[in-house]
Amino acid sequence: MQNFKNLSTHARARLQQRAILPLLDQWLDAFGEEEYDGCGAVRIFFSRRSIRRMEQAFGRLPVRKMTHLLDAYKVESSRDGSTITYARMTKRMRRR
Numbered sequence: 001m002q003n004f005k006n007l008s009t010h011a012r013a014r015l016q017q018r019a020i021l022p023l024l025d026q027w028l029d030a031f032g033e034e035e036y037d038g039c040g041a042v043r044i045f046f047s048r049r050s051i052r053r054m055e056q057a058f059g060r061l062p063v064r065k066m067t068h069l070l071d072a073y074k075v076e077s078s079r080d081g082s083t084i085t086y087a088r089m090t091k092r093m094r095r096r
Contacts, residue, residue, distance in 0.1 A: 006080075006081065006082040006083055007082070007083045008082060008083065008084055008085070010084065010085055011074075011083045011084060011085050011086055014085050014086045014087065015086050018072070018086055018087065018088055020072045020086050020088075021069065024069055024070075024072050025074070025086075027046075027054065028044050028045070028046070028072070028073070028074055029044070031046070031050040031051075031053050031054050031057075032044040032045055032046060032047075032050055032073075033045055033046070033047040033049065033050050036078065037075070040077065040078055040079065041075050041076065041077060041078055041084060042075070042076045042077075042078050043073055043074075043075055044073060044074050044075075044076060045072075045073035045074075045089065046070045046071075046072075046073070051063065051067075051070060071088045071089045072086065072087070072088055072089075073086070073087055073088075073089060074086045074087075075087070
């Protein structure tokens, strides 16, 4: 489980505003795909591959019931690993 001391004030506000459950944060840490944004941060999000890994770990039914929540992602600093912000995807994540 991520230590919530590593959250910026901005990230704490966004976590509440966007109704992102602490469980999703744990799942992002355990199963999420990481992608460097080229500006000193890492985006962590659920890809098809990571959702398949979650289905193998938890079973298909529980993950399918939570599918509507799996559009969440977070941005972490690549220097110290602190969470900068949380968001929900409105479009496909652009790969670089």
